[in-house]
Amino acid sequence: MSLPDWLVLAGTLGFIVIYGIWKTRGSKDIEGYLKGDNSMKWWTIGLSVMATQASAITFLSTPGQAYEDGMRFIQFYFGLPIAMVIISVTIIPIFYRLKVFTAYEYLESRFDLKTRTLAALLFLIQRGLAAGITIYAPAIILSSILGWSLTVTNVVIGLAVTIYTVSGGTKAVSVTQKQQMAVMMGGMVVAGIMVVRFLPADVSFGDAVAVAGKMGKMNIVDFSFNWDDRYNFWSGITGGLFLSLSYFGTDQSQVSRYIGGRSLAESRLGLLFNGLFKIPMQFLILFIGVMVFVFYQFNQAPVFFNQETKARAEATAYAGELRQLEEQHKAISVQKQAVVRELVGNIKAGDDTKADATSVRALELEQQAREVRAEVKSVIQKALPDAETKDTDYVFLSFVTNYLPVGLVGLLLAVILCAAMSSSSSELNALASTTVVDIYKRSFKQDGDGAHYLFASRVFTIIWGSIAIMFATYASLLDNLIQAINIIGSIFYGTILGVFLVAFYFKYIKGNAVFIAALLAEAVVLYCHFFTDIAFLWFNVIGCVLVIVFGFLLQPLLPSAEKNT
Amino acid sequence: MHTETMTEEEKKQYEADRPPILGSWKRIYALVLGNLVATILIFYLITRFYA
Known part of the structure; x- marks a missing residue:
């Protein structure tokens, strides 16, 4: 990589990290550290929610996915705006009324401690694994470009994120995510313009899209129904809805983004902002992948991208x-x-x-x-x-490093690293807050003061940062990176969502029934994952529906002495 | 919502929770869902056009 690229990369990332630390210096209590003193405006929340979901994997895997499979992955996001509306109407008001730090606190007031702890543990397992992959994804790029070992690269990225997350807590995460989103979207727009400009002079933008269509890449919507098909309208609108409900409504890495809003209205608007702009953003990223495919119809593509x-x-x-x-x-x-x-x-x-x-x-x-x-x-x-012989994650990277001019290579690498940092910082912050609030403070040390829990939050952020770095070092690619994240999420999200839906809408079902129902549902989902060919998006539906059904079946058979909210 | 029957605290809360645009949350939700339907329709037309 050339010196200008290094300057762009180091300058962009250095500025964001230092700005984040400076802007949020001096967090003095747990309220400020975990909820940002409820001071965030809706646009900060909206950008933060989008930046949390947009990991490096989004920018590495998604264009590669479009290169191989066309635009149809966009259908995965069709359920998201519906989920944003449902969460705004039903879930956010409850979190505001109870003034919770984490989503799982609500489960104790509705059910009991064991259900709260089970949901928190399921979150910690799946998010802890995902945090490793979000660091690993950009690490493989930098290590291959710089010739560094993967371990060193993982440690460098993991440390940069951990430092400002430990320093400023949730506010540092949100503040840095605004700059990170600007770099990410700016960089991708520039990449999109460049790939179209690199097409032969006699091939217009319209011709390029027409070629993509004729080559089967403009397959945006498919209404045909197939259980085994990962991406069609039906799996997107139902599986995507359940996954989004679970991710945005019950995953602490997202919940912590919007419960820190200045008011209920600011939190709602932040989520609805995501509902409006998420699909266009994913469309842009996928479309760039399709344009890279068209570019390689006029240029020699590598036989293997890694x-x-x-x-x-x-x-x-x-x-x-x-x-x-x-x-x-x-x-x-x-x-x-x-x-x-x-x-x-x-x-x-x-x-x-x-x-x-x-x-x-x-x-x-x-x-x-x-x-x-x-x-x-x-x-x-x-x-x-x-x-690993699956090379889709290298398609976009290969184009960037081989064809983009000096300076832009550094900018696009900054995009990928910004994305990694934005999602990792939210994850570490959420992992630490859940560990402290739902496990440590609730079950191990209830008599500490604010300073003690602030210190504990910082220590657990460091511990989770270290675990993520270790997992990243030993992670091997599954199918492809973005699918790996979504598969891990889908295995646990359905069950967690089922527990929350029972809590919100089925007052008849009490703690003992929902606890056993959740364990049984999770066992069935794991069976489906390991022993059937059912597409992973359906795990969200299966896990969720089974918790509700088992809950209804078990409730009459079990004694219960729970409170209602 | 009849604001005249509210206490000062409730009025403050009501004002804080009012949407800054379109007047009501229902209209904002309709905007988000309408936008989704329009997006899917446009995507469908693009798919058909380039098929």
Whole structure:
């Protein structure tokens, strides 16, 4: 990486970290540290909510997902605006009325201590794992670019986040997230403009979108129903709704973003801001991935996007086989470029019949290129049995580092690191507040003063930061990074959401019944994950519905002495 | 909502919880949901157009 890129990267990140520490210096009590003294305006809350959800994985995986699979991942977010409205109407007023620090506090007033503790523990497990992945994602980039070891890179990123989160608590998280969002969105818009500018001079933006359409990438909405299909309208609107309800309504990393609002109205508006702008934001990121795909229809795409792993495989006895496959891939690419140019000519001429026929040939060549890529991955797997051969997360990165001019490479890396820091800081803050408020203060030390719990919050932030760094160091890629996060979330979120929905809407069900129902539902979800092919988004629905159904079935059979709210 | 029957504290709370635009929360919720429907419709038309 060049010196200007380093200056842009270090300057951007250094400014944000120092500004965050300076702006929020001197947190003196637990109220200020965990709730920001209830001083946040709606736009700070809205940007903070969006920045918390937008991790580095969003900017690494999503364009790669669009490159491989088109725009249809956007449907995953269709349930989100509905969830924002439901949470604004029903959940936020309850949290405000009870003046809670964490979402799980409410469960004790509605059910009992064991249900509160179970929900808090489920959150700590899944968010603790996710925090590791959000650090790991950008670490693999920097380590491959800088030649640093993954461990050192994980420690550097994890430490930067931990320092300002420990220093300023939830206010530091929100304050820094405003700058981070500006860098993220600014950087992505610049990347989008650049990729369109890099298209051949005779290919307009409209032509590029038309080519993407003919190559099957503008598949934004699919109304056909299929249980096994991860992304269609129905799984997005139902599974996405349940996942969003659970994530924004019951996950402390999001709840802590909006309960620190100046008023109920500010908190509501902050969430609704997310409901309005989340889909356009994801659309932009996916669309950039589609434009990168179009760019590679006119330029030679790498046969394997993770250059470091490919170089390691080329140093083995499989080098010859890889070279041969790469030549084959290049030959297909040259043919495809000619066909795609013909396709553009037909589109410009408005000849739909010819354009359709040309697109069939282009798709056949695309399929051949995919098959060669699959063979390359299989050879790399033989050469390096431990290597991860799924390279979608490297598609956007590979484009950035190989094609963007000096300075912009640093800016785009800053985008990815800002995203990592924004989501990690929220996670560490939420993990610490849940540990202190729901576990430590509630079950271990109830007689401490404010200063003691403030100190404990800082210590637990450091502990969770260390755990996240350790997990990041030993994490291996699952399917792809964004899916890994969503799968882990979906395994636990449905159950947690079920417990909260029972708490909010089914007063008949009491603590003992909901506690056992939650354990049984979680067991069923784990069975579905390990032993069935059901798409993971449905785990949210299954876990949630089962808690409610089991709760209703168990309630008449169990004694209960709980209070109602 | 009849503000004349409220106590001072309730009035303050009511004012603090009023939306700054569109006059009522129902209208803001309708805006968010209407925007979702319009977005899905536009996405559907784009999908059809480029299919």
